[in-house]
Amino acid sequence: MSDELNNVEVRNFEEGDKVTGTVTSVEEKQVYVGIPDSKLDGVVPISELSNVHVESASDVVQVGDTLDLIVTKVEEDVLVLSKRKVDALKAVDDIQAKFESGEVFDAVVSDVVKGGLVVDLGVRAFVPASLVEDHFVEDFSDYKGKTISFKVVEFEPENNRVILSHRAIVEEEKEGKKKEILASIKEGDVLTGTVERLANFGAFVDLGGVDGLVHISQISYQHISTPGEVLSEGQSVQVKVIGVDPDNERISLSIKETEPGPWDQIAEKAPVGSVLKGKVMRLVSFGAFVELFPGVEGLVHISQIAHKHIGTPNEVLSEGEEVEVKVLDVNEDEKRLSLSIKALQEEPVEEQDYELPEENTGFQMGDLIGDKLKDIQNRDNE
Incomplete structure (x- = not known):
């Protein structure tokens, strides 16, 4: 047997040589490898098993694994090998x-x-x-x-x-999806989205991969100062597409256009002759605009504000004031309401000429006047 072993060709290895070995034993911090045609065993320190940190050698290799390795050091009784460098x-x-x-x-x-x-x-x-x-x-x-x-x-x-x-x-996947959505969206489409972000000028709504802007003027029919008054991030909303600009990747949306208009059936809500309460929203030289319902304002012409003559509406009204008005005319098509404040006020009694009561002095007023006329005539004759 010893003669047979002596006749086996044994290879001498040097640093940098590449070898293929089979894992024979796995310890926590090192691995032993059998190298064909070598009288020396091979060992792979845990630091040479991988290019990233590993806690245990068994996390990387198992007994029986075949590994491509490189010789990093030749010692008297072992070859120090590296899997990391080959990898x-x-x-x-x-x-x-x-x-x-x-x-x-x-x-x-x-x-x-x-x-x-x-x-x-x-x-x-x-x-x-x-x-x-x-x-x-x-x-x-x-x-x-x-x-x-x-x-x-x-x-x-x-x-x-x-x-x-x-x-x-x-980002590339989102960009591709965004282009697909932009190509599919058309003006007039009604979609469901999620409020992604609120800004002072409006709300950004996610339509499933692309954002559209709902300008603050398109959020509600009623006046709002900030989008946060009626919307919150994460809220699901229905929107109507009112503009698409594929080149600049912009989508303009409206929430209020998906809701019933405030002027719909206004003749039933504010019939001619009805008396309603409202708020003075704006004063102009020719009258006052009064809000009767959210998004619905009517005009009280200056001639319908008061029975007395006024030069400007702010002589008797102020913005924000609550007033009671009577509906004079309704035009739903043109979205116009004519209102009156003075129609609900009692007309003041006009001044009239009255006879002065005669005092009980023993003579008539006519006699007194007659005597005076006689005196004037006498002076003229003299």
Whole structure:
């Protein structure tokens, strides 16, 4: 037997040699490998198993696995080997190709570290927190072990720098979906959306991948100072498309046009001759506009404000004042109401000429006047 062993050709290995071995034993911090044609056993330290941090060697390999390795050190009774370096050599060309082509690929998140995620591509690749999603993520702990799609966005092999992005894929998918939606939406469509964001000038509504703007003037028929008075983020709303600009990716929406108009059936709500209460909204030189219902204002002409003559409406009225009015005329087609305040007020009694009561002085008023006339005539004759 010893003669047979002596006749087996034994290979001498040097640093940098590539070998293929089979895992014979797995310990916590190292792996033993059998190398054909070698009188020495091979050992792979845990630090040389992967380009990312691993807690235990069994997380990477199992007994019986065949590994491509490179000799990093030749000792008297063992070959020190590296799987990490072989993986890195194989990975460089593949990563370069993915970087140049913009290929989207799936990979497992190996670890979560401060500032982002780590992915083992044969070399250590990093995903900054800002490139994980297109929204803020407070805790990335759930990402460890997950398979996610990535793109290589930076690659500097000389500096061992590989930067991946999942956010770029999310944004590209959203952009593609956005173009599809923009192409399908037509003016006049009535859609259901979700209030995404409120601004002073209006509300942005998500239509399922693309946002449209509801200007504050298109939110409600009644006057509002801010969108937050009637809307809240996350609220589901029905909107009507009133404008589409595909080139600038803008969609104009209206909420109020999906609701019954305030002037609908106004002749029934405010029939001629009816008496209603309202609020003075605006004063102008020719009269006062009074709101009777949300979005419905009627005009009290200056001649219908008071029985007495006034130069301007603000002589007797003020904005915000509650008043009672009588409906004089209704024109639903032209959305006009003619109102009167003075029609509900009692007309003042006009001044008339009255006979002065005669005092009981023993003579008549006519006698007194006659005597005076005689005196004048006598002076003229003299």
